[in-house]
Amino acid sequence: MNEQLRLENVRLVLMRLEETIIFSLIERAQFKHNDVIYKADAFGGVLEGESLVGFLLLECERSQAKVRRFTSPDEHPFHADLPEPILPPLRYEENPLLPNDINFNARVRDVYEKEIVPRVCAGGDDGQYGSSSVCDVSCLQALSRRVHYGKFVAESKFRARPREYGSAIAAGDRDALLGLLSDPVVEKEVLQRVDLKTRTYGRDPVSKESVSRLESQVVVDLYSRWVIPLNKEVQVAYLLSRDTTRTS
């Protein structure tokens, strides 16, 4: 079996992404909400119709597209019409996923801007628009990677139980698929882990009485309400798009 698809390897990637997400959110939490950076055309219409965050994300994706970021099966852009790579194609190890164009980034961005930022940041405006937006780009890219890694999870689970998944896919039965791929024990472990990690990384270890820079409950909620459900939606979408005639 492809090493990338071993379920323990997939889980190691997801666990390591917890640090990336928590670190990025702690960085963002330095600054206030700064709502204006999420409003399209708030800065006089010079940002290609985008908000400040959207514009910096677009510019960042253009640069990264040139160096072929989005040719990797675990990366998904937020914007369309990006430039072609200027680097020659990299030969990835055999891509274990089936061809698909599943991209949940519109949802990821919507949830991030409307639900997550207001919980992570203090309300108000501190004028730190550029710094906040740079942090937002990191948070969005980390969350996108976490959510879309569901494709690898799903392919891994499918290959372990092709018959059960195959019949649910053939029947187009989303509920059956959700039941098959859900693992409440693992989900509970994820929440316990992000709770402990946020409490550890969010507090200055030097001054013991320091206030946490990021409430661990915010990260637990973010995982339980959005990250895990969106990841499972990606899994279902990927499985339903799967060609069941392909042997594993």
Add this chain to the structure above:
Amino acid sequence: MNEQLRLENVRLVLMRLEETIIFSLIERAQFKHNDVIYKADAFGGVLEGESLVGFLLLECERSQAKVRRFTSPDEHPFHADLPEPILPPLRYEENPLLPNDINFNARVRDVYEKEIVPRVCAGGDDGQYGSSSVCDVSCLQALSRRVHYGKFVAESKFRARPREYGSAIAAGDRDALLGLLSDPVVEKEVLQRVDLKTRTYGRDPVSKESVSRLESQVVVDLYSRWVIPLNKEVQVAYLLSRDTTRTS
């Protein structure tokens, strides 16, 4: 006195930057050295004569220049000839620094690529060129901000003791300035703090027997050998460029 210049506020900024630097280095340490990303023209000369890291840094600075990052007195670009801002100028609170064009980023980049990356990362090549380069851009920008914040430190110290600094500046006496601005007790506290912070943030709190993702001694060395000395060099350069006839 300008609030931004109160020495305790300057030190709070520097302390908070320790998290930013340590988080960025932990992220970079996920990947191997990947030496090829630091070699200009390693990718066939399509990257404007830059290495992959240099190209992504240039592209990032171009985007950020458009949204006026480098009009802020605490931000310094690595590249020249960046685009003009497309946003209208932001009125910063009175910039407390004297006009100057001190920029140590060539040194920061050289030290980062030659000294820091080989200590932070395992040797070898894992093919994760894009991910490594994105982390490098974050590390470089955080280190640059830390080093150049010496300008605020120096202005703050000058205003507290204008006569002592004034005569050393008038005499062009670098050693006297270094003596005046150095504070061995504070420097020792910085090293103790980054040691404890790296040990706390670098280790997975869930599996107690886990290996640290980043050796704390590497960060202590990085601070004692480069961050603190370069910050002090910035302070000296800023003080020597200071117009001593200006009253504080």
